[in-house]
Amino acid sequence: MDLSEKSREYLFLSGFLYSSSTTRTLVLDLMLRGESLTPCSCSVSNGGSKKALTAEADEKTIEMHSPLYYAACTAGGIASCGLTHAAVTPLDVVKCNMQIYPAKYKGILSGFSVLLKEQGFRGFFKGWGPTLLGYSAQGACKFGFYEFFKKFYSDIAGLEYASKYKTLIYLAGSASAELIADVALCPMEAVKVRLQTQPGFARGLSDGLSKFVKGEGSLGLYKGLVPLWGRQIPYTMMKFASFEMIVDMLYKQAIPQPKEQCSKALQLGVSFAGGYIAGVMCAVVSHPADNLVSFLNNSRGATIHDAVRKLGIWGLCTRGLALRIFMIGTLTGAQWGIYDAFKVLVGLPTSGGAAPASSEEMGK
Incomplete structure (x- = not known):
């Protein structure tokens, strides 16, 4: 040969x-x-x-695992994460204030009411600029590098072990991707939280970024990086691994025909459903770290110890959880739907539903 x-x-x-x-x-x-x-x-x-x-x-119009393939996945990640996070900014504003000011923002409905009364309709969209930019950068790295690392680790493992330990491949690939993605997200996340929880801090992204750097230095933008990793890496591992498993199960158990025989509309519906279920699981796993990120980025000089002492373990795990479950479930389902719609648009197959052959299958 x-x-x-x-x-x-x-x-x-x-x-x-x-x-x-x-x-x-x-x-x-x-x-x-x-x-x-x-x-x-x-x-x-x-x-x-x-x-x-x-x-x-x-x-297929794009060769799998080619540079153009990874570029397409990166572009799909930008569209799916940036747009969806910006769209749920009102929910995020209320959630962050419930985490920081629980005595004032006591619940979801009362939180919306207090915010509307004190800051008006515009208050619901504070921080949309850093949200859009930060999560677009994060989405680019998250989806693009996930596809890269999934293949990279599969090549290292070999066909038989990649099939046998496919869940570990998904977990390792998503964790590696998110490690990089959070470095891109962290500065914008810091500015976003400050804008959303401190009325009058700044008018918007450019003003808020310059004030933040002036007050705490450039490194201050990354003081929440470790808690952000603590929130986002478990979140993303759950997001990708559970999505892959849920979609595979849906095609095997709930749909009476192989994936390749399903219409594109049905495949995109499966992607949304799998993403929504995975998002609910993600929200629960990553919520304590989400409270930490909000607390640290809101207060200058605050530490993890301060957060635990003030909020308590129960508060870290539950404060704002119901709203976050709704927000993250909807957001994650929409992300997978948009991501796969973009892949279909450029001639690529939808995600999930096709795992490598197992060693038992290879022996048949």
Whole structure:
């Protein structure tokens, strides 16, 4: 086999994690019969399986795991995270104030009422600028690097172990991606919280950023980075791993036909449902750290010890939780829906629902 043939075979195998059940069945059949696993080998007629594989491959306009593929995933992440977080700014404003001023903002409805009375309708949209920019940057890194690290760790593990330990692959890939994404998010998150919880602090993003840096220095923008990692890394690990598992379960248990035979509209509906359920789970896991982030970014010189002493363990785990569950569930479902809609728009398959073959399957 010459170098070009080896390259084609590698590229074909690298798409295995994202392939349909029909594709995986064909790949295993070819492996067991000792045939070459190149795209050309799948174009030869061999019944419905190979024809389905050829048709599926022809639909794709972007080569899987190519630089253009990762660029598309990055762009989808920007659209999904930036827009959705900006859209739920009113909920975020009330949540942050409930976390910082519990005696004043006692509940969701009363929180909205107090905010409207004191700050007017404009008060609900404080911090939308840093929210849009910060979460767009975070989304770019989160989704783009997740796709990169998922393939990277799968290549290290090999096909058999990547299949056997696929959940660990999802967890490791999402954690690595979020570690980078939070560095991009942290400065804007610090300014956002200050704008939302301190009326009169600044008029907007540019004014707020300059005042923050003047008061606490550039490094002050990153004082909430460790709590942010504590909030976002478990959140993202739960978000991606549970989404992958939920979508896979929906296609196996709730939908009476293979994913590749479902309409794009149905596939996007599954993505939204899987994202919403995953978002609820994310909110519960990451909520204590979310309270810490809000507390630290609101008060100059505040420490984690101060937060625990003032809020208590129960307060860290429950204050603002109901609102955050609603907000994060809706937001995460919308994120996966937008992300997959963008992927479909550029000719890529929707996320989830196709896992690598297990070692048991390979032995059949």
